[in-house]
Amino acid sequence: MSKPVLFLKNASIFQRESLILSEVNVSINKGEFVYLIGKTGTGKSSFMKTLYGDLPLQEGDGEIVDFDLRTLKEKDIPFLRRKLGVVFQDFKLLNDRTVNDNLLFVLKATGWKDKKSMETKIDEVLGKVGMKTKGFKYPYQLSGGEQQRVAIARALLNDPELILADEPTGNLDPQTSVEVMEVLQDINKNGNTILMATHDYALLLKYPSKTLKCDENQIFEVVQKTV
Amino acid sequence: MSTSFEKYQKRRLISSYFSVVISISLVLFLLGMLGLLVLNTKKVADHFKEQIALSIYLKETAKEVEITQLQKSLSLADYTKSAVYVPKEEAAEKLSVEIGEDFIDYLGDNPLQNSIDVFLNADFVTPELMEEITNELLAKGFVDEVIYDKPLIALLNDNIKRISFWVLIISGVFTFIAVLLINSSIRLSVYSKRFTIKTMQMVGATKSFIRKPFIWKSIKLGVVGIFVAWIGMGVVIYSLNKTFPELLLIEQPLILGAMFLSIFVLGVFISWLSTFFATQRFLNLRTDELYY
Numbered sequence: 448m449s450k451p452v453l454f455l456k457n458a459s460i461f462q463r464e465s466l467i468l469s470e471v472n473v474s475i476n477k478g479e480f481v482y483l484i485g486k487t488g489t490g491k492s493s494f495m496k497t498l499y500g501d502l503p504l505q506e507g508d509g510e511i512v513d514f515d516l517r518t519l520k521e522k523d524i525p526f527l528r529r530k531l532g533v534v535f536q537d538f539k540l541l542n543d544r545t546v547n548d549n550l551l552f553v554l555k556a557t558g559w560k561d562k563k564s565m566e567t568k569i570d571e572v573l574g575k576v577g578m579k580t581k582g583f584k585y586p587y588q589l590s591g592g593e594q595q596r597v598a599i600a601r602a603l604l605n606d607p608e609l610i611l612a613d614e615p616t617g618n619l620d621p622q623t624s625v626e627v628m629e630v631l632q633d634i635n636k637n638g639n640t641i642l643m644a645t646h647d648y649a650l651l652l653k654y655p656s657k658t659l660k661c662d663e664n665q666i667f668e669v670v671q672k673t674v
Numbered sequence: 675m676s677t678s679f680e681k682y683q684k685r686r687l688i689s690s691y692f693s694v695v696i697s698i699s700l701v702l703f704l705l706g707m708l709g710l711l712v713l714n715t716k717k718v719a720d721h722f723k724e725q726i727a728l729s730i731y732l733k734e735t736a737k738e739v740e741i742t743q744l745q746k747s748l749s750l751a752d753y754t755k756s757a758v759y760v761p762k763e764e765a766a767e768k769l770s771v772e773i774g775e776d777f778i779d780y781l782g783d784n785p786l787q788n789s790i791d792v793f794l795n796a797d798f799v800t801p802e803l804m805e806e807i808t809n810e811l812l813a814k815g816f817v818d819e820v821i822y823d824k825p826l827i828a829l830l831n832d833n834i835k836r837i838s839f840w841v842l843i844i845s846g847v848f849t850f851i852a853v854l855l856i857n858s859s860i861r862l863s864v865y866s867k868r869f870t871i872k873t874m875q876m877v878g879a880t881k882s883f884i885r886k887p888f889i890w891k892s893i894k895l896g897v898v899g900i901f902v903a904w905i906g907m908g909v910v911i912y913s914l915n916k917t918f919p920e921l922l923l924i925e926q927p928l929i930l931g932a933m934f935l936s937i938f939v940l941g942v943f944i945s946w947l948s949t950f951f952a953t954q955r956f957l958n959l960r961t962d963e964l965y966y
Contacts, residue, residue, distance in 0.1 A: 496961070523876045525881075527878075528875075528876065528878035529878035535876075539873045539876060552877075556874065556877065556879030556883050605878070625776075665904070
């Protein structure tokens with residue numbers, strides 16, 4: 448079996464001085480779709496933040512898309528994030544520019560130069576999330592579900608080895624959640640690895656998959672029935 | 675497709691840039707005016723200094739040749755701005771006008787001496803140098819005495835020193851305030867984009883890539899501010915020149931040019947530096963810390 452995209456061994460995660468999670472042992476392989484569930488305040492977001500370099504890993508070992516989280520340097524963080532796609536609960540689009548320019552910014556920021564290939568790429572990812580006709584709009588002119596699709600499209604731009612989605616449906620109504628979930632499922636079927644934090648149990652039941660649970664400073668795998 | 679909503683949004687943005695431009699231009703204008711003051715304290719002081727005359731009284735026995743020779747050597751000396759020979763008849767006439775009666779009439783004789791009034795270059799109007807010049811002149815046999823207003827010169831030098839000192843201090847304080855003001859208005863405009871900055875970091879942009887457009891924007895605003903300041907300075911210099919042409923404000927294009935240029939450099943530099951530090955501050959914060 449090939450090397451896991453993400454693994455953590457005996458890792459502890461701190462928010463400043465307070466311990467959030469300890470003895471974290473997680474491993475995610477290429478092509479998997481993994482849920483991360485747990486009540487609010489159990490450390491889901493801190494866990495995600497550690498993975499994309501917003502929180503330092505202070506104890507234990509961790510490796511994500513070939514970056515060692517323990518020795519991760521400040522200046523390497525942008526390059527780690529280029530190999531990840533991050534989707535947030537609050538979309539985090541740049542509100543001062545259109546959807547196309549949002550995507551264009553990411554491409555330019557990550558070193559793309561050729562105008563033609565950038566346009567092709569933007570078309571491609573917008574097509575994947577079914578937003579091809581909305582490229583000229585500003586984020587505030589879009590509904591929440593549409594914004595989240597754009598955010599997912601943005602996460603796909605650099606063909607990431609792992610997509611981290613931190614409660615991507617948290618701000619959406621149930622029906623829109625299902626639509627966004629369909630998009631994520633499609634992407635997963637195309638071979639992308641996805642780690643999705645959520646507390647939307649309806650989605651878990653509808654799209655069962657490997658599930659990790661955060662509880663009492665621990666992360667452990669749960670079998671769907673016991674959820 | 676520019677709806678009224680978008681126009682409104684744009685107008686709001688423009689008005690927030692407006693305050694940055696205004697603060698930059700006001701501060702630079704103020705600095706320019708101070709610069710003008712500093713440059714001209716010397717000129718004003720020199721103007722006063724060069725009004726002071728050193729009178730060389732000549733003995734009755736002095737020969738015509740000696741007088742013309744002295745005049746010539748005086749006009750060649752580097753401390754002389756101008757030297758005027760005042761024959762005693764002319765001096766008497768002036769004095770009569772001053773005191774209002776013809777004193778030669780009742781004295782029967784003109785008691786005044788022939789003299790040369792020397793107006794010195796400002797740089798030589800110090801008690802020490804004037805003393806030196808006096809001694810040098812007195813060494814000549816046909817010079818009777820050399821007279822100038824000693825206390826006035828001491829007072830003038832003291833006051834000029836004191837005034838220049840305070841002008842410098844005040845300029846320093848104003849420069850500090852200037853930097854502080856520009857810095858805080860730029861910080862505010864960067865602060866309003868702190869979440870945008872964070873988002874940009876989240877998608878893998880490097881710090882310098884994020885910083886670049888911010889710095890460009892600030893420098894552009896800074897340059898607009900500089901132009902506004904220039905216009906203000908131009909207007910002030912023009913009207914000052916009309917009121918006090920003796921300051922010769924416009925006669926020194928090089929100094930004026932240097933001042934306008936340094937205002938430009940300062941404006942760009944401050945905008946660049948403030949933006950650099952303001953963006954750096956938010957780039958170095960973790961996401962959670964943005965809310966504190």
